[in-house]
Amino acid sequence: MDADLWSLYGLMFRSRLFEEAITRLWNDGLISGEMHLGTGEEAIDAGIVAQLRDGDAMALDHRNTPALLMRGVDAVAILRELLGRPSGLCGGLGGHMHLASRQHLAAASGIVGGTGPAGVGFALAAKTLRPGTLAVSFFGEGAMNQGMLLESMNLASAWKLPALFVCKDDGWSITAASAEMTGGDLAERARGLGLETAEVDGLDVEAVWAAAEVAMSGIRAGGKPVFLRARCTHLEGHFLGFQLLRAVREPLKEAGSIAVPLAGSLLRPGGGSLAERVSGLREVLARMRAALADPARGEAGDPVARVRARLTDVARRESVERDVERAVASAVAEALEEHAP
């Protein structure tokens, strides 16, 4: 079967507009706390979710909005949850890192790596109660250094569970380059724990969709659990208002508060040798430069732009986009209507 690019684009475009609306609400102070977006990983979410069937479960991380929306969770209920309303998806009690929909067998956690064991438990229930269904764990490559995630891969292997581990690899463990924090190769780790592994371009929704089909049909047929690694870039960094991105987008506003104490400490008597200080300064500057100048944060790293460019029937595309824009705007208006005091 071929991927239906139009429906995949619809899912991705809707998710993007939805999260752009969330960004505005967050900037206006109507959403509190940290807000981790999935902008940049939509091709991974769409490719996986479009292959799910009734009874499949999802263990979601702190970037959970796209997958929930694509799975069919009510957009207004999600928004109201983020706004902290009693009528929200979780009664305003959970918040964006802890969204859950029992009906969809989907639950999120803000604990890095926590989706590994969560997916295994869902997979155990799937195998026992709903043969032919499976569970997906979503996580980033930073989580691959969390013991419980590796333990859960082994558990899925040992118990021959219908589990798919989806590693959304953006190269960043919060503010650290994952390459500097990780030994060895991730796929090799997963193979060493008895999983099948696959790698796919996480910006190419068609490729993710096809890889998910292969992985899931094997799992549903009783094959080994699968580790699927898909590379992407999170366009807003770790979370909205991410200090490192702010410092490059508004250098005049942010740089002083960083540079002044830094210079003071660098010159303070006592402490390391000159060489140690210089190497420390180099490390700080390199880290900031790397985060700021990540070239993938442009159009080339945007999966929505990429699939859009392939839809050459402009009239049809514009019509799809208009419908999505209207639907998202109406969901936001409906959620806010109740929010007004």
Place this chain on the structure above:
Amino acid sequence: VRMMRFSEAIDDAISEAMAEDPRIIVYGEDVPLLRRNLLVRFGGDRVRGAPISEGAFLAAGVTAAMAGLRPIVEVYMADFLGVAVDALLNHASKVRTFSGGTWTAPLVVRVPCGAGYGDGGQHGQSLWGWLAHIPGLVVAVPSTPADAGGLMTAALRHEDPVVFMEHKLLSESWLEFLGSSGRRAVSFDVPAEGARGPCPRPWQPLPFGKAICRREGTDVTLASVGVGVHRALEAAVLLEKDGISAEVLDLRSVSPLDVDAIRASVSRTGGLVAVDEDYQGFGLTGELAAVVAEAGIPARFARVATSATIPYARNLEAQALPSAERIRRAGMGLAQGGTT
């Protein structure tokens, strides 16, 4: 005396201690960025980033300390200690006893805690009671920049493991990083005296288990730690308008607990309101009641704590956490002879 902000004071105390003691190292997730000011002064061998592997790097801190280093291990939030608690529960806290007193683990765990900025119930817990429950751990919870720097200085000279809890609502850097993130459209109920205040130069270690009286009073004692101290001080002002004189005791560390100061104050006032942002059941508030009861002090008792999972919605969160108004009501109840 100089004016410093809360986390600035902690970082400054660490920086001074590191200059004097080459055994002190700092590591944890994002530390090269978060502690960049230490990194440029002391270099990458002493200030180091860690992978998202709390279980491993916290437990490694225990043996690094046993073998001669003085590690400050940073864990992003108290909530995330759940991922790695074996290191504290079964190892750090047991070293002195298991070795028959011949070996110690001088490890400092620096961990942000607390709610009040709408981050949900998995990123706003306090958990100091849960940690203090374990014999062998010092649990420090400062409420002012001066105490924060002084308690950190003490922690870095202590021979046994210390969990140093840094309330995010008092911390200018954590609140900016996690709460406002550059936004002007959000506001937080930050206690001004806790967020910025006069600090001694040079830093002097503050002993653990020594409470301080923040406000003298005669009718009722309000005892707390961290942000709770400031809520109690606000409540004391309200109670004064009601004609009730409240004493406010800042415990400064949950373990060890300043049993003598609590008993002395409650003996004078005859009433205790235990105020705790941590969970109500099986925690600091119950411990305070036991401390008073065990001494046979006849006193009225009430508690204002967090009794359920902290809700995400800001308005519900505010209701769940101890507020000046809830403390005032509890104080009134005691003064009017309601609760015994």
